[in-house]
Amino acid sequence: MSYQSTTDYDVVGVGFGPSNLALAIALDDCARQRRLTCRSLFVERQPSFKWHGGMLLPGSNMQISFLKDLVSLRDPTSPFTFVNYLHKSGRLLDFTNCKTFYPSRIEFNDYLRWVAGQFSAMVEYGETVVAVEPVGAGQSVTALRVVTRTEEGTETSRSARNLVVAVGGVPHVPAVFQPIARDRRVVHTSGYLDSPVVGAMHGRALRVAIIGGGQSAAEVTLDLGERHPDVRIDLVFRGHALKPSDSSPFVNEIFNPDYTDYFHSREESQRRAIIRSFRNTNYAVVDPELLDQLYRMAYQQRIAGAQRLALHPRSEVVGTEAGPEGVSLEILNKDEDVRHRATYDAVVLATGYERSPIPAFLDPISRYIETSALERDYRLQTSPGFRPQVHLQGCSEISHGLSDTLLSVLPMRAHEITASLLSGTGRQRGPEQDMAARILVEAAAGRE
Numbered sequence: 001m002s003y004q005s006t007t008d009y010d011v012v013g014v015g016f017g018p019s020n021l022a023l024a025i026a027l028d029d030c031a032r033q034r035r036l037t038c039r040s041l042f043v044e045r046q047p048s049f050k051w052h053g054g055m056l057l058p059g060s061n062m063q064i065s066f067l068k069d070l071v072s073l074r075d076p077t078s079p080f081t082f083v084n085y086l087h088k089s090g091r092l093l094d095f096t097n098c099k100t101f102y103p104s105r106i107e108f109n110d111y112l113r114w115v116a117g118q119f120s121a122m123v124e125y126g127e128t129v130v131a132v133e134p135v136g137a138g139q140s141v142t143a144l145r146v147v148t149r150t151e152e153g154t155e156t157s158r159s160a161r162n163l164v165v166a167v168g169g170v171p172h173v174p175a176v177f178q179p180i181a182r183d184r185r186v187v188h189t190s191g192y193l194d195s196p197v198v199g200a201m202h203g204r205a206l207r208v209a210i211i212g213g214g215q216s217a218a219e220v221t222l223d224l225g226e227r228h229p230d231v232r233i234d235l236v237f238r239g240h241a242l243k244p245s246d247s248s249p250f251v252n253e254i255f256n257p258d259y260t261d262y263f264h265s266r267e268e269s270q271r272r273a274i275i276r277s278f279r280n281t282n283y284a285v286v287d288p289e290l291l292d293q294l295y296r297m298a299y300q301q302r303i304a305g306a307q308r309l310a311l312h313p314r315s316e317v318v319g320t321e322a323g324p325e326g327v328s329l330e331i332l333n334k335d336e337d338v339r340h341r342a343t344y345d346a347v348v349l350a351t352g353y354e355r356s357p358i359p360a361f362l363d364p365i366s367r368y369i370e371t372s373a374l375e376r377d378y379r380l381q382t383s384p385g386f387r388p389q390v391h392l393q394g395c396s397e398i399s400h401g402l403s404d405t406l407l408s409v410l411p412m413r414a415h416e417i418t419a420s421l422l423s424g425t426g427r428q429r430g431p432e433q434d435m436a437a438r439i440l441v442e443a444a445a446g447r448e
């Protein structure tokens with residue numbers, strides 16, 4: 001079944017997570033200030049708004065100040081601030097009494113959903129973008145055809161003058177787990193809370209392996225230990241110890257929006273060195289408070305003589321097999337070069353996320369893309385004659401820095417992309433190629 005939409009959009013956003021939510025606010029602000037109507041649409045795969053729903057654990061907190069919400073750093077007077085959300089929810093004073101900059105993830109998800117609700121007229125939920133095709137003749141491309149598919153297989157195509165992609169990461173399943181990845185007993189943390197296997201563990205002395213040593217691994221370990229106290233957990237990770245994330249103030253300045261200018265202007269080798277040097281701000285590290293909680297949990301179990309959490313550092317899974325008796329893992333202890341096999345009732349992969357520099361649904365326009373490196377304004381560099389602007393959010397850590405996949409720079413990034421869409425000024429664009437953005441202004445002005 002397919003359906004052809006006749007509507008022409010000035011901007012289509014792919015994905016409606018925090019990045020494109022921030023963009024919706026920035027476009028709205030800009031349209032109001034300039035008294036324009038920007039016809040924008042966001043297409044979201046999920047049936048309704050949810051921010052990493054599989055990990056909305058009761059004890060999990062934000063890892064960033066609420067002041068770094070969708071808009072405050074750009075415009076603290078905006079109605080879309082976290083503070084205004086608290087005010088409207090009647091919890092401003094109570095939140096203040098909590099004396100924290102780090103709300104629970106459940107509350108922040110509610111804030112994001114509250115903002116998303118105010119843009120519901122311009123979002124199509126339950127549709128996945130499967131292809132973005134060129135519209136035009138020869139080398140001249142004037143618009144994009146954005147093809148989406150629902151779970152039931154209904155296809156819709158819409159015409160867009162500009163595209164902003166913000167699709168986040170996809171769960172990383174290491175090669176050794178690929179043969180058993182479809183087994184229902186193997187769960188990635190992104191689907192942890194939704195997994196029927198996790199739900200069915202209550203009151204049963206099951207054995208669970210959690211793979212990885214980052215924030216997700218630590219959060220799931222604590223949650224599982226508290227949620228299902230009878231479960232025995234093996235935490236298997238390659239590092240020497242679980243390590244704390246560095247969120248100290250001088251280091252944290254790498255997440256300031258103006259650091260992006262510095263970072264983007266460096267040589268690639270320098271940028272890679274910076275990412276290596278600051279990896280412990282974000283990857284394979286755990287919030288120090290959570291580390292203390294985990295340590296205390298293991299210690300209390302020792303006092304009680306019922307050690308149910310076992311840490312396996314310097315260990316790597318080198319073989320997997322799923323059978324009727326459980327999921328069997330071959331684990332290599334890298335210190336002693338010794339292998340052992342253990343069988344589990346469930347395996348949780350806390351092995352992080354992957355991000356491709358250019359998502360596969362852009363393949364139909366790949367011949368117009370000159371390089372995967374993005375301009376400073378997050379725009380794909382395309383060949384002359386390709387008029388639409390395509391911006392990518394969250395795909396350019398290597399060119400824009402470690403803040404690219406996080407919430408740190410969302411308001412400023414959204415502002416920069418909006419400004420770029422409106423000005424159309426680009427390194428390789430002459431007046432003729434500035435069409436895409438001019439159309440945005442003119443089309444909008446024509447509708448006033």
Ligand SMILES: Cc1cc2nc3c(=O)[nH]c(=O)nc-3n(C[C@H](O)[C@H](O)[C@H](O)COP(=O)(O)OP(=O)(O)OC[C@H]3O[C@@H](n4cnc5c(N)ncnc54)[C@H](O)[C@@H]3O)c2cc1C
Pocket residue numbers: 014015016017018019020043044045046050051052055061062063064127128129130166167168169361393394405406407408
């Ligand atoms: C559990 C967890 C907690 C985190 N906590 C923090 C934190 O506290 N602070 C911080 O700074 N960062 C945090 N992060 C990092 C996270 O990347 C950002 O918070 C944020 O989610 C990035 O927003 P985004 O919109 O770019 O991506 P996402 O939030 O991943 O949103 C992308 C959206 O695109 C949709 N989508 C994907 N493909 C398609 C498609 N083809 N068609 C249509 N829709 C599609 C997805 O369904 C999703 O809703 C966390 C990450 C995780 C996994």
Ligand SMILES: NC(=O)c1ccc[n+]([C@@H]2O[C@H](COP(=O)([O-])OP(=O)(O)OC[C@H]3O[C@@H](n4cnc5c(N)ncnc54)[C@H](OP(=O)(O)O)[C@@H]3O)[C@@H](O)[C@H]2O)c1
Pocket residue numbers: 055060061062063105174175189211212213214215216217219237238239282283284285316317350351352353
């Ligand atoms: N409350 C919160 O705000 C919250 C909660 C969860 C996650 N997050 C965020 O989400 C992002 C991702 O965190 P994450 O913990 O999911 O992922 P992550 O930090 O990327 O950690 C992934 C872990 O998996 C391991 N791993 C990867 N490939 C492996 C393989 N082939 N074999 C064995 N181990 C492998 C890594 O080990 P190596 O180091 O050895 O490669 C690492 O320990 C971070 O930004 C984090 O801050 C935030």
